[in-house]
Amino acid sequence: MTTSPSPIAPPAPRERMLHVVQGEYAVVSEPGVVLTTILGSCVATCMWDPVAEVGGMNHFLLPGDASNGGESLKYGVNSMELLINGMLQRxxxxxxxQAKLFGGARVVPGLSDVGAQNAAFALDFLRLECIPCVGQSLGGDQARRIRFWPATGRVAQMLVETTETILEVERKRPAAAIRPQDPAAGSVELF
Amino acid sequence: MGKTVLTIDDSRMMREMLLMVLQGAGFNVVQAEDGKQGLDALSRTNPDVIITDINMPVMDGYGFIENARMDARYRSTPILVLSTESSPEKKQRARQAGATGWIVKPFQAESLLEVVRRVSA
Incomplete structure (x- = not known):
């Protein structure tokens, strides 16, 4: 079941757009910043605290396939935790x-439905962590462009043509684990 | 009887992942959601190793470590920080509080188990 976010409109004057690419996240507490991203099979979590007017977005893709279970999940969990911790620090x-979820489409027929896996993980995570998912637009076969206003939780979505650029990214999705954002990830240090 | 690990993390999914890895390796696992619950669990279970997150509500990881180390019973219990953070300043703060080591998330199961076995030997 999908929501129907308002269609994309030009940015208002004095709004600054901040684009979030695959594998990254951004947290904002300044007014006038709009987070944007383009999603194929990836999922973006738009999360915000309406009282503190702090919000952020991640953009993740579980690496590999469903058969490696926990190995994939830990990168999704890490992406969520980075987002949540970033918000707590602000x-x-x-x-x-609260959160809204977008993406998880199957834009390349014939490839495994990783979008569904990404979406299922995100929904499970929010449910387990007791963070209400108050809106979502997941699945389908079209890419999405979204804009997220972190102070209010407003999201504008446009379903877009699946361009060659998006297809190329989808086809190149690595089978092995994606390198985490932090090169120190996994490191162990005894004091 | 296997050794006991106390895991402290506000993320339920992270606690479940740690449970899977540690129980699978034969450890008994006790869980807590924040530093305060961690202190309560500490006195009830006397674990062999503690793994704690840093960013948690109610009481964060630094608060837990400092309070745990004030109790003579737990002055030498290994406390490993498991965090998304990796900055030298945060590690130094944990070291000064009394942490034994620092693991950066996402953790590698084998690396985590190796260090848990090493510090609990």
Whole structure:
């Protein structure tokens, strides 16, 4: 079941667009910043605290396939945790957080439905962590362009033509684990 | 009887992942959601190793480590930080609080088990 976010409109004057690419996240507490991204099979979590007016977006893709279970999940969990921790550090309170989910499409017929896996993980994560998912637009076979206003939780979505650029990204999705954002990830240090 | 690991993390999914890895390797696992619950669990279970997150509500990881180390019973219990953070400043703060080591998320199961076995030997 999908929601129907408002169609994309030109950015208002004095709004600054910040694009979030695959594998990254951004957290914002300044007014006038709009987070944007383009999604194929990836999922973006738009999360915000309406009281603190702090919000952020991640853009993740579980690496590999469903058969490696926990190996894939930990990267998804890490992406979510980076987003949540970033918001906490800017004054958000966990029990006030809300989220909306977008993406998880199957834009390349014939490839495994990784979009569905990404979407299922995100929904499970929010449910387990007791963060309400108050809106979503997941699945389908079209790419999405979304804009997220972190202070209010407003999202505008446009379904877009699946361009060659998007197809190329989808086909090149690595079978092995994606390198985490932090090169220190997984490191162990004894003091 | 296997050794006991106390895991402290506000993320339920992270706690479940740690449970899977540690139980699968024969450890008994006790869980807590924040530093305060961690201190309560500490006194009830006397674990062999503690793994704690840093960013948690109610009481964060630094608070847990400092309070745990104030109790003579737990002054030498290994405490490993498991965090998305990796900055030298945060590690130094944990070291000064009394942490034994630092693991950056996402963790590698074998690396985690190796260090848990090493510090609990």
């Amino acid at each position: 004054g958000a309170v966990r029990r006030r957080m």
